[in-house]
Amino acid sequence: MHIINPATEEVLATVAEGDAPDIDAAVKAAREAFENGPWPRIRPHQRTEYLLKIAELVQQHAEELAHVITLDNGKPISEARNEVARAAEVFIFYAGWVTKIFGETNPSDPSLFNYTLCEPLGVCGQIIPWNGPLSMVAWKVAPALACGNTVVLKPAEQTPLPALAFGQLTLKAGLPDGVVNIVTGFGPTAGAAIARHSDVDNVAFTGSTSVGKEILHAAAGNLKHVSLELGGKSPNIIFDDANIELAVTGSATGIFRNQGQVCCAGSRIFVQQKTYDEFAERLTQAASSIRLGDPLEPRTTMGPLVSGEQYERVLGYLKVGKQEGASVRAGGERGPQSRGYFVRPTVFADVKGSMRIAREEIFGPVASLIPFQDETDAVLQANDTIYGLAAAVWTRDINRAHALARSLKAGTVWINCYGILDPISSFGGYKQSGFGRELGKHSIELYTQAKSVFIKF
Ligand code: ADP
Numbered sequence: 001m002h003i004i005n006p007a008t009e010e011v012l013a014t015v016a017e018g019d020a021p022d023i024d025a026a027v028k029a030a031r032e033a034f035e036n037g038p039w040p041r042i043r044p045h046q047r048t049e050y051l052l053k054i055a056e057l058v059q060q061h062a063e064e065l066a067h068v069i070t071l072d073n074g075k076p077i078s079e080a081r082n083e084v085a086r087a088a089e090v091f092i093f094y095a096g097w098v099t100k101i102f103g104e105t106n107p108s109d110p111s112l113f114n115y116t117l118c119e120p121l122g123v124c125g126q127i128i129p130w131n132g133p134l135s136m137v138a139w140k141v142a143p144a145l146a147c148g149n150t151v152v153l154k155p156a157e158q159t160p161l162p163a164l165a166f167g168q169l170t171l172k173a174g175l176p177d178g179v180v181n182i183v184t185g186f187g188p189t190a191g192a193a194i195a196r197h198s199d200v201d202n203v204a205f206t207g208s209t210s211v212g213k214e215i216l217h218a219a220a221g222n223l224k225h226v227s228l229e230l231g232g233k234s235p236n237i238i239f240d241d242a243n244i245e246l247a248v249t250g251s252a253t254g255i256f257r258n259q260g261q262v263c264c265a266g267s268r269i270f271v272q273q274k275t276y277d278e279f280a281e282r283l284t285q286a287a288s289s290i291r292l293g294d295p296l297e298p299r300t301t302m303g304p305l306v307s308g309e310q311y312e313r314v315l316g317y318l319k320v321g322k323q324e325g326a327s328v329r330a331g332g333e334r335g336p337q338s339r340g341y342f343v344r345p346t347v348f349a350d351v352k353g354s355m356r357i358a359r360e361e362i363f364g365p366v367a368s369l370i371p372f373q374d375e376t377d378a379v380l381q382a383n384d385t386i387y388g389l390a391a392a393v394w395t396r397d398i399n400r401a402h403a404l405a406r407s408l409k410a411g412t413v414w415i416n417c418y419g420i421l422d423p424i425s426s427f428g429g430y431k432q433s434g435f436g437r438e439l440g441k442h443s444i445e446l447y448t449q450a451k452s453v454f455i456k457f
Pocket of ligand 1: 155156157188215
């Protein structure tokens with residue numbers, strides 16, 4: 001497979017195109033490592049050390065990894081550096097968990113000693129997208145390893161290089177053979193082979209809702225454990241009493257970071273009527289001041305979209321928005337560059353909740369501004385979506401903040417901030433944004449299963 005640099009459209013590298021037989025070989029290696037290898041059997045303290053070693057190697061190779069991410073994915077180098085730092089943090093966080101995966105002793109019949117073990121699942125299939133090509137590796141691999149599983153991971157076909165660079169680091173860390181297996185390839189071939197494989201015990205998937213549904217079907221064959229982190233169309237709600245300056249800056253980050261290619265991007269911005277015009281003007285200014293260009297240049301704040309396909313898709317939505325009658329306040333077209341998949345950060349005003357740009361996930365730097373009247377109207381409009389990944393509220397009213405945190409149907413709610421993620425806190429979706437929670441203790445639950453043991457005196 002040719003890997004394209006989205007900033008130049010040139011071939012960056014060529015990687016192997018894995019298919020079902022390669023997945024099969026990887027699963028065999030992972031199974032052997034799980035059943036007969038040392039990984040699930042070593043002292044937990046030792047597994048902690050391995051995870052810390054991986055984190056240390058990621059930190060030591062931070063600059064190299066950040067460059068690989070930017071070259072492959074197109075995000076600005078500052079964002080790539082941040083992604084590397086956060087990925088290391090996830091390994092450190094789960095290194096600490098290894099020795100805290102407790103079972104239970106249960107007050108059963110006094111003639112019995114009953115306890116519950118928390119055991120690993122076995123071979124974990126992991127399929128990840130291209131928008132966080134290293135962070136998604138960390139979110140999936142770190143907790144699975146912490147629990148004593150072995151993994152077969154397939155990176156997205158657009159951005160396999162950060163995962164491959166990470167694989168090299170696991171070799172350097174001296175992980176036993178077969179514990180981490182990375183197979184590059186396309187979704188319908190290599191990815192589907194993981195989802196349907198009868199010797200894979202779980203599949204953790206992050207990607208589109210439509211593919212998530214296919215994975216769920218394919219996983220039914222051997223009743224794999226499934227976790228799905230899917231699309232979103234997250235509401236970002238600005239009340240008249242908000243600190244408008246902070247709300248504008250936070251909302252701009254919420255929709256424009258990573259070129260808007262973020263599953264929890266705040267793409268539907270609801271603004272209370274009195275503030276609407278001022279907010280629209282200020283967000284337009286913020287969008288216009290973004291530096292779109294070479295993602296390796298340190299001052300760049302927006303790079304190209306990840307691929308030609310994504311570029312066409314986003315340009316298609318810009319056309320749809322105009323046809324539907326939304327007014328373009330900023331952007332609305334491709335970037336000025338002669339090469340590369342650059343799209344200008346776009347602000348659409350006069351958007352109605354029924355328009356396609358307000359209902360479908362665009363996965364690009366496109367903000368839709370929608371007015372609302374009061375709290376009830378805001379919640380109704382915000383929840384009027386098939387998705388439920390994240391939501392944000394900007395207000396100075398603490399009662400309102402808490403009330404909305406409860407009434408918004410989303411896996412994460414930010415109040416007076418946007419996009420904060422922390423390995424300590426769960427992440428995942430309501431409704432068609434998926435099920436299963438990653439990060440925090442929730443990933444430990446995803447990658448373990450309980451076994452109850454009864455001993456008769
Ligand atoms: P996007 O639309 O953002 O590219 P996808 O859901 O298509 O997201 O891709 C996310 C991941 O899922 C990628 O690694 C991709 O290769 C994989 N994938 C795509 N189609 C399938 C499939 N039918 N079965 C398994 N994995 C798939």
